[in-house]
Amino acid sequence: MSARAEPSSEPTPEPRLGLRERRRNTTRRSLEDAALRLFARDGFDATTVEAIAAEADVSPRTFFRYFAAKDEVLNPDRRARQALLREAVAAAPAGLDDLATAFVALAAVADDLAADREMLLLQRQAVVTSxxxxxxxxxxxxxxxxxxxxxxxxxxxxxxxxxxALSVAAAATGVWQAAIGRWLDAEDTDLGDLLTKACSSLGGRPDGT
Amino acid sequence: MSARAEPSSEPTPEPRLGLRERRRNTTRRSLEDAALRLFARDGFDATTVEAIAAEADVSPRTFFRYFAAKDEVLNPDRRARQALLREAVAAAPAGLDDLATAFVALAAVADDLAADREMLLLQRQAVVTSxxxxxxxxxxxxxxxxxxxxxxxxxxxxxxxxxxALSVAAAATGVWQAAIGRWLDAEDTDLGDLLTKACSSLGGRPDGT
Structure with missing residues (x-):
């Protein structure tokens, strides 16, 4: 479950990555993009692995070197982001209660998500179909x-x-998902602001004071 | 979305129901029970409507008079319970904030759920399979x-x-679902108690004081 358990799929590879690893990351990202485009356009169920591979200019066999199944293409950055969440929880100031800690940590992940708005919109469009x-x-x-x-x-x-811990986590992830949905609905919203407002609605103060 | 949009599926029909309606309710409940047994035993995907109908001693055609599809057999009491939730929210004391109101209302539904523990366990077993x-x-x-x-x-x-309202609802339903899961895990727990504890974990007081 460590962030290093799978190759980073960030578009800008870290300098220490070798050529082979960078190429792996590029192929992986092409497959993810191709899959999301086709899921959103044709629906998840009607999209084959063959079509995804063709759209990304690789063979179906290559697809399966990166993903065990069609639905694994979604949420590609989940492991890295969940590692980020764990680190942010551990690094939260000592005085914060569980709820404030959860929101501080989710806000850190939100910063990372914000760059992926287009991908998340395609993902949501795909999810409706299946x-x-x-x-x-x-x-x-x-x-x-x-x-x-x-x-x-x-x-x-x-x-x-x-x-x-379970109660706070269930509440915070529920709110987090609702905030992401609201953020995707309107282009001029800020995910961090939405999270702060949502946290206040629960009677919490995001800075834990 | 009203509670009357579908016939009540409570085991004890209200006195004003006629013979035909009572028979409908009995058939409906038999189909639900049969489906849950088979889903839990054979898995949802492997269970056919034919098998469900046979288990309930009716024809597949009868099945489709009650349910449009196999997955509609689940959560049969949802509409009635969601109506109960709406009523409980509307009836909550005026001084309560959103979070306390949500928990008071969910506690009312929890009382109604508690009688269905066996059915919910079968349902959870089925959900794992598909x-x-x-x-x-x-x-x-x-x-x-x-x-x-x-x-x-x-x-x-x-x-x-x-x-x-969205934030509180997302938090409360998240907590509610987690509490139901915890309640199904151990036979000696009380769903109402779990909800009260969960609400306190969020810094709320279930009585809203």
Missing amino acids: ALLRGRTYDVLLSWQHTLTAALADRRGVPHDDLA | ALLRGRTYDVLLSWQHTLTAALADRRGVPHDDLA
């Missing part, structure tokens, strides 16, 4: 909730099944 | 969120797209 894909979205949402629960529990040195 | 069914679960979760958002907004006389 119940299977909504099932996958649900799994991803739960994985965020589990990641945040465990990070909050670790921060307080309590077991991962801590009810308070 | 991404399609998890997609359906996600849709249902969102429909709860929308219902609660609209009810909270109506209570304060603001538009349904109110960000504060």
Whole structure:
């Protein structure tokens, strides 16, 4: 579950990456982009791996070197972002309660997400077309909730099944997802602002004071 | 979206129901029970409408008089329960803020859910077997969120797209779902207690004081 468990898929490779790794990242990103375009245009269920590979100018065999299945193309940066969330929770100031910690950490991830608005819009368009894909979205949402629960529990040195950590994580990821939806609805909104307002609606102060 | 839009599927029919309506309710409930048993045993994807109908001793044609598709058998009491949620929000004491109102209203639905523990366990077992069914679960979760958002907004006389109402609804339904999961995990827990504790974890007081 470490951020290094899969190659970074950021568009700008870090300088220490070799040629082979950079090429891997480029191919990976091409496949992700091609898949999202086709899912959004033709629907997830009607899009084949063959079509995705053709759109990205590679063979279907190459596709399967990067992804085990069609639905794995979505949320490509999830592992890296969940690692970022864990780090942000661990780095939160000592005085913050769970809810403020969760929002501070999610705001850090939001900064990272903001660059991917176009991709997230395509993703949302694809998700509408397929119940299977909504099932996958649900799994991803739960994985965020589990990641945040465990990070909050670790921060307080309590077991991962801590009810308070679970409750805060479930609330915060629910709010986070709603804020992302609202942010995608209107071009002139700021995801960080939306999160701050949402946090205040729960009676929390995002700075934890 | 009214509670009367579909026949009540409570096991004890109200006295004013005629023989025909009671028979309809019995058939409906038999189909729901049969479907849940088979989904949990054989998996959702492998269970056919024919098998469900046979298990309930009716024809497939009868199945389709009650449900448009296989996945509609799940969450049969949703509409009635969402109506209950709306009523509970509207009836909440005037001094409560959105978060306290949401928890008071969800606690009312929790009382109603508690009788259905066995059915919910079967449902959860079925959902594990199918991404399609998890997609359906996600849709249902969102429909709860929308219902609660609209009810909270109506209570304060603001538009349904109110960000504060959405944030609280997303947080509360997230917590609610996590609490239900925890409640299903262990037989000796009380769903109402779990909700109260979860609400306190968010810094809220369930009585709104």
